[in-house]
Amino acid sequence: MSEFDPRAIRALVFDVFGTVVDWRASIVREGEALGAAKGWQVDWPAFADTWRAGYQPAMQRARSGEIAWTSVDGLHRTILDSLIPRFGLEGLDEVERAHLNLVWHRLDAWPDAVAGLMRLKSRFVISTLSNGNIALLVNMAKRAALPWDCVLSAEIMRHYKPDPEVYQGAAQLLGIERHELLMVAAHPGDLRGAQRAGLPTALVRRPLEYGPNPTGAPPPDALPDDRFDLVASDFVDLAQRLRA
Amino acid sequence: MSEFDPRAIRALVFDVFGTVVDWRASIVREGEALGAAKGWQVDWPAFADTWRAGYQPAMQRARSGEIAWTSVDGLHRTILDSLIPRFGLEGLDEVERAHLNLVWHRLDAWPDAVAGLMRLKSRFVISTLSNGNIALLVNMAKRAALPWDCVLSAEIMRHYKPDPEVYQGAAQLLGIERHELLMVAAHPGDLRGAQRAGLPTALVRRPLEYGPNPTGAPPPDALPDDRFDLVASDFVDLAQRLRA
Numbered sequence: 001m002s003e004f005d006p007r008a009i010r011a012l013v014f015d016v017f018g019t020v021v022d023w024r025a026s027i028v029r030e031g032e033a034l035g036a037a038k039g040w041q042v043d044w045p046a047f048a049d050t051w052r053a054g055y056q057p058a059m060q061r062a063r064s065g066e067i068a069w070t071s072v073d074g075l076h077r078t079i080l081d082s083l084i085p086r087f088g089l090e091g092l093d094e095v096e097r098a099h100l101n102l103v104w105h106r107l108d109a110w111p112d113a114v115a116g117l118m119r120l121k122s123r124f125v126i127s128t129l130s131n132g133n134i135a136l137l138v139n140m141a142k143r144a145a146l147p148w149d150c151v152l153s154a155e156i157m158r159h160y161k162p163d164p165e166v167y168q169g170a171a172q173l174l175g176i177e178r179h180e181l182l183m184v185a186a187h188p189g190d191l192r193g194a195q196r197a198g199l200p201t202a203l204v205r206r207p208l209e210y211g212p213n214p215t216g217a218p219p220p221d222a223l224p225d226d227r228f229d230l231v232a233s234d235f236v237d238l239a240q241r242l243r244a
Numbered sequence: 245m246s247e248f249d250p251r252a253i254r255a256l257v258f259d260v261f262g263t264v265v266d267w268r269a270s271i272v273r274e275g276e277a278l279g280a281a282k283g284w285q286v287d288w289p290a291f292a293d294t295w296r297a298g299y300q301p302a303m304q305r306a307r308s309g310e311i312a313w314t315s316v317d318g319l320h321r322t323i324l325d326s327l328i329p330r331f332g333l334e335g336l337d338e339v340e341r342a343h344l345n346l347v348w349h350r351l352d353a354w355p356d357a358v359a360g361l362m363r364l365k366s367r368f369v370i371s372t373l374s375n376g377n378i379a380l381l382v383n384m385a386k387r388a389a390l391p392w393d394c395v396l397s398a399e400i401m402r403h404y405k406p407d408p409e410v411y412q413g414a415a416q417l418l419g420i421e422r423h424e425l426l427m428v429a430a431h432p433g434d435l436r437g438a439q440r441a442g443l444p445t446a447l448v449r450r451p452l453e454y455g456p457n458p459t460g461a462p463p464p465d466a467l468p469d470d471r472f473d474l475v476a477s478d479f480v481d482l483a484q485r486l487r488a
Contacts, residue, residue, distance in 0.1 A: 073419070125382055135419025138369055138394045150382045150395045155417070173399070175317070175379025 004200050004229035006242055010176050012120060012202075013129035013152065015161075015185035016137065017052075018209045020117075020128075020146065021107035024048045025211075030103050038091060047087050049216025054079035059131065059160045069158055071133035077101045104132070105139040109146060110206065116235020117147055123244040125149045129170050129183065131160045150174070162193020171199070182229075184238065188222045202230035202238060248444050248473035250486055254420050256364060256446075257373035257396065259405075259429035260381065261296075262453045264361075264372075264390065265351035268292045269455075274347050282335060291331050293460025298323035300462075303375065303404045313402055315377040321345045348376070349383040353390060354450065360479020361391055367488040369393045373414050373427065375404045394418070406437020415443070426473075428482065432466045446474035446482060 017023050024045070031044035058075040061067045070078075080101050084090055092100065120126050127150035128137050137151045152170050159165040171178045183194035186206040194201050210217035232238035261267050268289070275288035302319040305311045314322075324345050328334055336344065364370050371394035372381050381395045396414050403409040415422045427438035430450040438445050454461035476482035 125386065127382075133419070134394065134417040138371075138418065142369065142393055149386055150378065151393075156400050173378040174382065175377070 006230075008180055009124065009182045009200070009242065010180040011125035011127065011174050012182045012184055013127050013167075013170050015183075015187060015190050016128050016130035016132055016140070017104075017107075018206055019184065019186040019204060020113050021109050021140065021144065022208070023052065023104070023107050024209065026107040027051065027103055029108075030100075030106065034100070040088065040091070042087050042089070045211060046216060047083060049210065050083060050086070051076070051079055053216065053218065054082070063160055063163070071136075071155055072104070072131055073101065073133055073136060076104055102136075102139075105136050106143055107140055109144045110234065112234035112236050114145055114147070116237075116239050119236065119239035119244045120242065121147050121149065123242070124182075125174060127152045127170070127174065129161070129166065130154065161190055162196075164193065164197040167194045167197035167199050182242075188226050188228075191228055192223075192226070201228045202232060202241075203228045204232050204234060204238060250474075252424055253368065253426045253444070253486065254424040255369035255371065255418050256426045256428055257371050257411075257414050259427075259431060259434050260372050260374035260376055260384070261348075261351075262450055263428065263430040263448060264357050265353050265384065265388065266452070267296065267348070267351050268453065270351040271295065271347055273352075274344075274350065278344070284332065284335070286331055286333070289455060290460060291327060293454065294327060294330070295320070295323055297460065297462065298326070307404055307407070315380075315399055316348070316375055317345065317377055317380060320348055346380075346383075349380050350387055351384055353388045354478065356478035356480050358389055358391070360481075360483050363480065363483035363488045364486065365391055365393065367486070368426075369418060371396045371414070371418065373405070373410065374398065405434055406440075408437065408441040411438045411441035411443050426486075432470050432472075435472055436467075436470070444473045446476060446485075447472045448476050448478060448482060 014020055027048035028044045031042060031047055035042045055075065058079060062070050080097065117126055127148055129152050130137055131154040133155045134151055134153045137153055141148055152173060154160045154166050157166045157169040167183060168178065171181045174181065178198035179200060181199050182202055183191060183199045184202045184204060185191050186204050186209060191201040191203060230241055232241055258264055271292040272288045275286060275291055279286045299319065302323060306314050324341065361370055371392055373396050374381055375398040377399045378395055378397045381397055385392055396417060398404045398410050401410050401413040411427060412422065415425045418425065422442035423444060425443050426446055427435060427443045428446045428448060429435050430448050430453060435445040435447060474485055476485055
């Protein structure tokens with residue numbers, strides 16, 4: 001890894017699910033409202049964790065060519081359909097299932113996210129770089145007031161992170177060199193992908209991503225020799241470290 | 245053309261050069277500052293008009309396959325290189341030429357544009373849909389405070405407007421039906437392309453696009469049987485017509 005020079009940074013791209021928005025609490029919130037309306041008892045935290053756990057394997061099937069390229073809305077729906085019987089949601093009709101699937105468009109930001117992004121935006125170009133599709137990211141940003149300069153998605157590159165095409169494509173579309181583009185994520189695996197593609201990296205810790213007492217969390221993704229250029233406790237801290 | 249229902253509209257996509265920004269006055273402004281600094285006499289309005297006039301033929305060469313796909317930054321540079329001797333700009337070094345080429349990233353918005361876009365954004369998703377590349381559109385928006393929800397470009401579709409792939413691709417990326425996506429432009433040819441692709445259309449009149457006494461303007465683009473769903477005098481008028 002070459003020496004990190006924060007003065008070289010011209011733009012920041014952000015992972016979204018877990019890094020910018022609290023997908024788990026948002027899904028639990030909507031689920032509990034749905035369950036109350038229907039009079040159903042559902043383990044919504046387990047539902048959220050299981051839905052999320054299906055995401056990486058679904059992307060891998062698209063990546064390997066086992067299934068055709070599918071937007072994340074489509075992957076989420078396939079996983080949701082498999083969860084319906086498991087969580088006793090057979091009473092949802094098609095309109096309700098389609099609406100529930102789009103809960104990923106209605107996720108709440110972490111409390112520091114908008115304030116930190118506003119500061120970072122004053123100095124840098126800020127963009128999403130998510131596996132989520134453009135429509136999902138645009139609807140989410142509008143609802144949660146995320147002030148992106150640009151909405152970039154793996155959908156444009158037709159590759160999912162951590163494939164190098166996604167990170168390289170973002171630098172190319174933003175018209176800058178890869179060493180000028182900082183990848184921000186809560187997930188070491190995403191940042192390692194960015195490093196392999198030649199981008200500097202910032203880890204933002206999101207210890208509550210899987211809730212206060214994580215039971216459904218995946219195994220820790222960090223590796224002993226992970227070294228990221230910046231480590232921040234939240235987006236306001238990241239802005240301070242970048243003098244924004 | 246089917247009946248236009250403004251209540252069906254969920255998102256608006258905007259042509260940019262001439263529709264959102266006043267490319268001609270902006271290039272003349274930068275050119276005059278450059279000429280003053282160098283002590284050169286240059287016909288900057290003619291320079292701007294000639295640069296712009298090279299744009300459609302350059303896109304046509306890319307569209308026909310005569311040249312490989314090229315971003316608008318690249319097309320602009322090829323045209324600029326041909327203008328250098330014609331307008332007596334041989335004294336510009338490579339750094340100055342590269343900087344001048346990016347004047348298209350530094351165009352000023354029409355006076356009504358930001359106010360109209362803010363109103364429209366309160367009710368609709370608003371996005372660019374320009375042949376300009378993403379980097380150009382992002383840099384322009386940041387400088388001119390254009391409050392896009394999303395930055396879409398022909399660069400993503402690898403087709404230039406008015407090819408139908410551009411308009412259809414925008415609806416697909418925004419996750420909506422084509423009849424829900426309103427194309428806004430000052431140029432009838434762009435709107436006819438959108439109509440052929442199934443989008444409703446709004447013409448915004450920009451009578452000053454080629455200056456108060458247009459001499460270098462292309463022939464009028466309107467055809468006798470052009471019928472657009474909305475015709476507005478500016479973006480604030482457009483917002484009123486859409487009850488935003």
